[in-house]
Amino acid sequence: MAKRKPNGAGTVTRRKDGRYQAAVYVPQPDGTTARKYVYGATWEECDHKRQELVERARQGIATPTRSQKLAEWLPYWLEHFIKPERKRTTHAKYETHVRLYLVPLLGSKGLESLSPRDVRTFLAKVTKLSSAATAKESHRVLRSALTAACRDELIVRNVAMLVPTPRVTSREVKPWTLDQTLTFLAAARRDPLYAAFVLAIALGMRRGEIVGLRWSWVDLENRVLWVGRQLQRVGGELYEDTTKNSKRRPVPLPRICVAALRWHRMRQDEARRAAGEKWDETGYVFTTRTGRPIEPTNLYRSFVRIAKAADIPVIRLHDARHGCATLLVACGVPPRVVMEILGHSQIGLTMNVYTHVAQETQREALGNMDRLLKRRH
Incomplete structure (x- = not known):
């Protein structure tokens, strides 16, 4: 007596026109199931197609019964x-x-x-x-x-x-000059978020990394902090996530960052005492008057406000990363080290900045050569 096929194995029948037809219930992309028909000139060909459909169904792979839109x-x-x-x-x-x-x-x-x-x-x-x-x-x-x-x-x-993608003209990044950077820092010195701007300029930290920084990741005695999380707002919800490359990186702190963070910690202690029971201890470095993390957009709003007040060009906060890389490369820091400080996922991103600065250095060197040759001439 022939064995019955298990449920879901489908059936193979012969049509009036002589061909064979197999029918199998398969999952649909919307989560439902529907009967799928396949055809073959011989029983073996049709049964082979039936087995493929059954295997896909067992793996949970959706097989639309019609051309899906x-x-x-x-x-x-x-x-x-x-x-x-x-x-x-x-x-x-x-x-x-x-x-x-x-x-x-x-x-x-x-x-x-x-x-x-x-x-x-x-x-x-x-x-x-x-x-x-x-x-x-x-x-x-x-x-x-x-x-x-x-x-x-x-x-x-x-x-x-x-189909090739449209050709896009890259936006030219124009970071602040050294004088403009110093002007901004002087104007921001009394702002509650001064330390955040120092981290953006001196270390090239991303906006989400700055507002997501916790005191437990900052070691002022040994002058180092760790960047491994960030705060983002998506769909009306503020949430914590991993960094862009999902890696936790240690970053040595220059003295200007250590001084700014110590000053900021004293201000936060004062705010904690003033808030009393209203203070919500979240552990974040940059908080509101009640201890809650600040909004990423509010950090940029303060950045723009100070830049306008200082009468210097308004740039994206993210462009401060380019300015940081420019200063690091100009100081002779190798590209690989710059990449680790900024948290670039690929050395090519860093090399784009490195090449830009190298060209400026070459131009200055050739300018000196030009002056020497003119004097000799």
């Missing part, structure tokens, strides 16, 4: 691929591109029917609506989503890889 796949990809594996800031950024550009402009296209021409048209529209930089980022999001679809065997090729 991008408007269906992209939210599923965000929820099941990006949200569990990537940082919340990355998920928020990708979700913005999906919501504002990908779904409105490409959502009606099927995964299998999407063509390189569709992608080129999409990039042109996004460039017109926003900018080439936004179109390039949307292309990266689409390419990542289609790569996941390929791995799930929903499509056989990633058409986004066949």
